[in-house]
Amino acid sequence: GAGVSQSPSNKVTEKGKDVELRCDPISGHTALYWYRQSLGQGLEFLIYFQGNSAPDKSGLPSDRFSAERTGGSVSTLTIQRTQQEDSAVYLCASSLGTITDTQYFGPGTRLTVL
Amino acid sequence: AQSVSQHNHHVILSEAASLELGCNYSYGGTVNLFWYVQYPGQHLQLLLKYFSGDPLVKGIKGFEAEFIKSKFSFNLRKPSVQWSDTAEYFCAVNAQSSASKIIFGSGTRLSIRP
Numbered sequence: 001g002a003g004v005s006q007s008p009s010n011k012v013t014e015k016g017k018d019v020e021l022r023c024d025p026i027s028g029h030t031a032l033y034w035y036r037q038s039l040g041q042g043l044e045f046l047i048y049f050q051g052n053s054a055p056d057k058s059g060l061p062s063d064r065f066s067a068e069r070t071g072g073s074v075s076t077l078t079i080q081r082t083q084q085e086d087s088a089v090y091l092c093a094s095s096l097g098t099i100t101d102t103q104y105f106g107p108g109t110r111l112t113v114l
Numbered sequence: 115a116q117s118v119s120q121h122n123h124h125v126i127l128s129e130a131a132s133l134e135l136g137c138n139y140s141y142g143g144t145v146n147l148f149w150y151v152q153y154p155g156q157h158l159q160l161l162l163k164y165f166s167g168d169p170l171v172k173g174i175k176g177f178e179a180e181f182i183k184s185k186f187s188f189n190l191r192k193p194s195v196q197w198s199d200t201a202e203y204f205c206a207v208n209a210q211s212s213a214s215k216i217i218f219g220s221g222t223r224l225s226i227r228p
Contacts, residue, residue: 003157035218042118042204042218043158056214091158099208099216100146100165105158 002026004106006092012112013082021077021109025094032075033095033103034067038088046090049075050097082113116141118207120219127195128227135190135222137179137205147188148206148216149179158204164188175199197228 005024013019025032034046045059049069060066064082069075079086089110093103119138127133139145149161162173169181179190188205205219 031214033214033216040220042120042220043206045215045217048214050214058215093158099214100163102160102163103216107157 004092004094004104006090006106006109008109009107010110010112012114014114015084016081018078018080019082019111021079021090021111023075023077023092023094023106025073025075025092026104027073028096029094029104030072030097031095031101031103032069033093034075034077035091035093036061036088037091037108043091046077079111082111084113087111087113116207116209116212116217118205118217118219120203120205120222122222123220124223124225126225126227129197130194133190133192133195133199133224135203135205135224137188137190137219139186139188139205139207139217141186141207141209144210146208146210147179147181148208149173149177149188149190150204150206150218151201152204153201161190161203195224195226197226200224200226 007022030051032049035043047067048056064080067077089108091108093105095101095103117140146165148163151161152158162171164171172178202221204221206216208216
């Protein structure tokens with residue numbers, strides 16, 4: 001079946017502009033995660049959605065970052081007033097539900113802020 | 115705060131050599147542990163995971179990892195590597211008290227000489 005998809009695959013934007021990154025999880029997966037991977041760094045947890053529960057936003061680095069998940073499926077990560085330090089690969093993953101369930105990752109969106 | 119250390123940033127081996135990649139974490143409570151792999155041009159995927167039971171965990175493609183609680187370690191091993199094992203390997207930890215958050219190490223790049 002289809003895996004996790006993300007769009008766009010690449011995004012180049014100017015400092016100060018807003019960007020939206022999209023994630024389509026695997027059908028039936030109730031858990032969805034966003035991570036950020038900066039050059040030479042590991043993955044940094046950003047936010048977690050589980051079903052209809054309130055999301056865990058503890059990893060969002062600033063109030064310029066927000067995410068939503070509509071209808072328990074597609075998720076959008078929004079970065080407002082982008083800064084150069086926001087340049088990174090943004091990865092989305094989904095799983096059946098609990099933390100011990102395997103997370104399936106998408107291909108990522110490479111964001112470059114000029 | 116929790117952290118994960120992967121001390122080897124780049125490991126170069128010849129085919130058939132034995133492999134051990136180090137992973138240490140800092141958290142005193144109960145943990146779930148993971149190794150993920152990213153092959154060139156592919157998505158991140160799960161190699162193996164530990165959350166209870168036998169501390170020696172076997173994963174895909176002949177990999178295994180041993181959880182040593184007293185050493186806060188979860189090292190990845192393979193007795194004989196192949197050229198196709200060339201990839202980046204990430205260790206990750208979830209504290210069971212932190213339901214959704216997974217902390218990733220910075221990764222180890224493994225290069226296998228044919």
